[in-house]
């Protein structure tokens with residue numbers, strides 16, 4: 001018979017060793033809440049693997065999942081829960097994260113978890129009961145409105161991706177409260193821990209890269225990936241960018257030009273974090289090229305997709321310049337070059353090469369090196385030295401670049 005406690009402790013030991021679990025409170029919660037009871041029907045070893053587990057699909061696309069334990073640990077550390085805290089979770093899913101949080105806030109605290117899907121909420125209620133977890137109120141609701149009747153909350157956490165910081169969440173935070181959410185930032189998704197100040201500004205000193213299912217309902221995210229006809233490639237543009245000209249992109253990609261070597265190596269993560277995020281926050285016209293199906297062989301001139309099945313590019317005026325792996329399509333980090341596609345791509349390629357240089361000179365910063373400040377509409381922005389500004393419907397996100405001297 002499987003020794004469930006041993007398997008669970010092995011998962012937690014690995015999370016500790018990897019630095020994902022750092023505090024005693026988060027460690028204790030992971031050691032005591034039985035994840036396998038929130039994933040009935042799954043083998044115990046699979047329930048304790050460090051993987052996300054999709055639990056609901058619509059048209060072949062996952063609409064709910066038990067998140068990857070590593071990511072859950074990172075976010076629970078970002079959330080900094082204390083005994084007695086009142087917490088709202090948007091995206092109850094299986095109920096596992098709510099159970100972990102209930103364990104940390106204890107009997108003096110309270111966790112309310114909402115999900116837009118009634119069937120999922122019913123199932124989560126069964127999981128919580130079988131795990132013997134008290135202290136979680138489950139609600140069927142569109143989390144875009146928060147859950148006003150339980151407000152104010154010391155912590156509000158979304159375990160589902162959002163394009164924006166919605167007014168209801170800010171309004172339902174207690175003074176000094178923290179809002180943690182996977183936020184779309186120029187095509188990447190970042191887990192940002194935002195502390196509400198007395199001036200109404202939300203300041204963040206903890207940013208992590210993440211990849212969550214996106215919100216359904218009234219605040220559903222706009223689709224940002226569009227398939228380029230006939231090439232097996234999708235073009236992803238930032239949520240705040242104008243609609244791309246797909247016909248022009250197809251023409252450019254069918255017309256590969258000169259390639260120049262860059263002085264850096266890049267890995268898969270750098271499409272979204274690392275260099276990809278740097279480029280998206282510092283240059284206009286950023287897009288990502290993604291294989292529609294990563295297992296589909298692509299035309300040779302689409303080598304920009306390389307081993308990672310995705311790359312970053314700059315596009316403007318019918319031309320495109322993309323980061324290209326110069327080695328084979330193997331795995332891991334690769335030496336890269338910048339390749340021109342279509343007419344008039346020379347200036348774009350120059351900009352891309354200069355951005356690679358600047359990123360390397362800054363110490364290859366990643367998501368956690370950026371400082372973000374969220375200014376809700378109607379609130380005055382604080383004075384910051386030359387931040388990048390991302391304008392959303394309900395807020396502005398100010399991104400301060402990493403300071404080179406902070407890095408070794």
Ligand SMILES: C[S@@+](CC[C@H](N)C(=O)[O-])C[C@H]1O[C@@H](n2cnc3c(N)ncnc32)[C@H](O)[C@@H]1O
Nearest residue numbers: 064091093094096097115116143159160216217
């Ligand atoms: C990644 S899953 C959350 C995992 C969950 N925290 C757990 O521990 O299992 C994202 C969840 O967000 C829910 N969701 C999507 N849009 C929502 C909305 N507008 N309001 C509330 N929940 C939503 C989905 O139904 C899905 O269950």
